[in-house]
Amino acid sequence: MRGRFAKVVGLGLASALALAGCSDSGGGDGGGGDTFKVAAFTAGYGTPVGKSTLDAFVDRGEQLGWDVTLYTSDFDYDKINNDVQSAVTQGVDAILAGFPDPRQIQPIVTAAKDADIPIFAIDGGVEPNDDFVVDITTNQQQIADLTVGALSEAMGGLQGKNVMVIGHDPHVGIATRSRMAEKLLTDGGATIAGGEIKQVLSPGTSQEEALKFVTDYLQANPEGLDGVWVGWDHAAVGATQAINEAGRNDIFVTGVDAVGIALAEIKKNGPFYATVVQDWPGVLDETMQDMQTYADTGDLPEQNFVETDVTLVTRANVNEIKPTDS
Amino acid sequence: MASTEAPAAVAPAAATERTPFSQHLWQAGTVLALIALIILFGALRPEAFLSFGNVRNILAQIAILAIIAAAQTVVMVVGDFDLSVGVTATLAGATAAALMGDGTSIPLAILAGLVVGTLVGVVNGVLVAYMNLSAFVATLATLTSVGGLAFIVTGGTTLYGMPESFFSIGQSRPFGIPLPIFFAVIVAVAVWVVLRFTTLGRRWYAVGGSAEVARLSGVNVRLARFLAFTVAGFLSAIGGIILVSRLGSASATSANNYMLLAVAAVFLGMTILRSGAANVGGTLVGVGIIGVMSNGLNIVGVSTYFQQVLTGIIIIAAVTLSALKSRDR
CATH class of the missing domain: 3.40.50.2300 (Response regulator)
Known part of the structure; x- marks a missing residue:
């Protein structure tokens, strides 16, 4: 009797924790065959700018009718690499890398190149990087x-x-x-x-x-x-x-x-x-514009590294x- | 049968082959280490390190660690670990900050933070004491979930703009002494009194020594372990709320690092008692070692990377000492 009670309590606690731990993902409605499918990721979701920028990307992407899935971690690139590699395997049209450390996402880059999927980056480094079709960052x-x-x-x-x-x-x-x-x-x-x-x-x-x-x-x-x-x-x-x-x-x-x-x-x-x-809102605007162009025409940005001005x-x-x- | 990870705490008077002198030297090793560190840094930078201002500075820097380490001490007295004390402190502080940001009164927000921390302790206690989960696994699970909750509560950003009067908890200096030091002293004394002079404290030590013997002696082992985790959650919440007041802000990870330091402090302190049991006095010495080392290394200009290596070495040394003592018993 006590054992059964304990199991019930345990299941209840686990359910409560699971429910409480659920957070919003950027998953869309699944989309049809023509839906532009994007895997967005950031390992900096625990930072204010990382979270606000990626959340805005998901919102605006969904408003444009894209199927956006957001993968996040707290600077855990192993998790990010695994998640996005799985997404690539399942099939996406483009990848948005939010504030990535280019040194730590090589598995994603390799998987994306093999599948011919372009990676658009926001703040993806401090110099031009052929891993990205475009990296828009600050100076x-x-x-x-x-x-x-x-x-x-x-x-x-x-x-x-x-x-x-x-x-x-x-x-x-x-x-x-x-x-x-x-x-x-x-x-x-x-x-x-x-x-x-x-x-x-x-x-x-x-x-x-x-x-x-x-x-x-x-x-x-x-x-x-x-x-x-x-x-x-x-x-x-x-x-x-x-x-x-x-x-x-x-x-x-x-x-x-x-x-x-x-x-x-x-x-x-x-x-x-x-x-x-x-x-960052301006950087996001430019990134979304590039991705929209790619979604509509298949054209990639002419420059693969763009530095934007900052304000004191x-x-x-x-x-x-x-x-x-x- | 529940499994425990911390070295078993036993009643004093275990047999040993050491001579009285070497035994005392062995037990005093941690205190001697603290004294040696003070002498070392005092010799390197006497005008800076040994000043009243710096002693006050060190005490202020270790006050919150002392509170969270006291929480860890209670759990380790019963022979368990709590890996969630850091995130519990973070969540409690973030909850209080979020509520104050929404206009809730300071006392109510603090109370809510304390309740949240205590509830995490309750969950840990139920999982470990009543569902017989390993403390390591149970608190690892809550560490993950509670860490996620902290991100949800803060929205992943940094909460600030709490009422100015709230900051007096962590930033005011009655008699020139930072208030967190007083809180740390109160918590440490309270835990010491409970462990030393109350039936509950003796039951905790009995359970830590041998849960089976304690059970046969009429101790409600499940309740004792449940209460230990609950108290740890409550104390961690106190630490987290003081930290938020001290910093004037709350992030989703602000107190997480305290868990490892708290474990290290308790292990260091366990070498002080002949029995090798966790104890508040020893924990405070451990906290002192960590605080003096961090402050001293900063003052002499040692990089934080090297400081982290040294902290790890200290943890290894403390665990090794505890293990050697356990083997000798």
Whole structure:
């Protein structure tokens, strides 16, 4: 009797967990033979921009009558590779790679090439890549130029200043712009605090990690920090918090992404001095246009690498900027 | 029969072949390691590392880990593991943040977060104690599901914009001491009192020592294990809510990393007692080692990659020490 009860309870709990764990997938209505079938994927669905962009892609694709299936993971490329390879086997017309690490999707690329399926990419790297029929991304050099320029403006120049650089090398875009910023800073006469780029281990805990980096560094070098350049906003918010808690108003921070929490910090006129808007809605527009053309005519984009401009966000224009994660 | 993964906790007075001096040295090894780390970093950067400000800084950095490690301690006292303490903390904090974002009052949102965390503990407790699932498998399953729930609650984004007064829980400094430190002390003392002075605590240790002997002695083993997981869920929720207040934001993974560190801290602490049982005092020493090492390595400028390697080595050392002690008994 007790055993049966336990099994019933167990099944009930499992069902509850399964139901609770169900999330929206981008699966369409199955479509007919003429339906344009797309397998979209991102391993960055746990990031605000990754989620909002891919969700928008699914919505807009379905509005266009496409059959879109979205595959996601939390930076688990093994899962993504398996899922999309299965999708390719089942038959799709095109693949949308959302914020992929091109180094980690070779099984997908091989399967797609074998099946003659084009891969359209959003932010698929920092240089042209023949794995994609088109990769539309943002201009990393411009991001580094604008943010380092803003930091220089806040600190009163770069010469002789100590600047901490916080990056995350597993992310191609962040790694690239971090190196670019490091070079711009040292070329301008600044010293990299700690001698090298501080590496955050996990984007999900980056705010707390950056908070500790800056708190500990200030503890050891109270007069040894003039600015913090950070490759993305959440970590920049952690750095800002550390500076605020240290009671300092002479150390400035820049980030990248223009997420809501970062814009809120900039509005406070505190240490968070500037961030950058990467025009992901615009990138998505262009990507969808290319895919629509392919769906209608079979024509592929002429250029396989497109860099779009970014916009610097400071106290001057922060009120006009819409958060990228809203 | 339920299987357990943590080394069995037994009552003290197990036989040993060591001399009293070597026994004491063995047991004091973890404390000595902490002292050695303090001396090492104090010698390398005395003006920075040994300052009052930095000690306060270290205590603030380890306060939330101490709370979540206390939760893990309770489960490991009964001889189990809880792999879901980190995601439970994340989900509880995210729930409170989401509700506050929707206009729910702060007390109600916090209460809801605590209830959610406790419910995860209840689910773990039912699966392990009443359905006889392995704690490893059961909490691995909840780790996955609860992690997914955290993404659903946050919508995959970062929640912020909670009322300013909520931030006082994690950011205020009464008497110059960060408030999370007080919470950590309260939780640690409460768990210590329950484990040391209450019937429930003794039953937990009895179950951890030998579930069969405890059962024959009249202990309701299922209930004891169920309560241990429930308490762990509740305590994890406290840690998660304080973390959200501390950061002023809630993401879908913000407290997940605490699970591994909490396990490491408990294992480190298990070497302190002659019996090799999990205990709050030892756990706090373990938490201290992790905190001092992280802070000290940051101050002397060691990269985070190397820090992660060292953390892994410390876990291996702690588990090895625990295993050696178990073998000696």
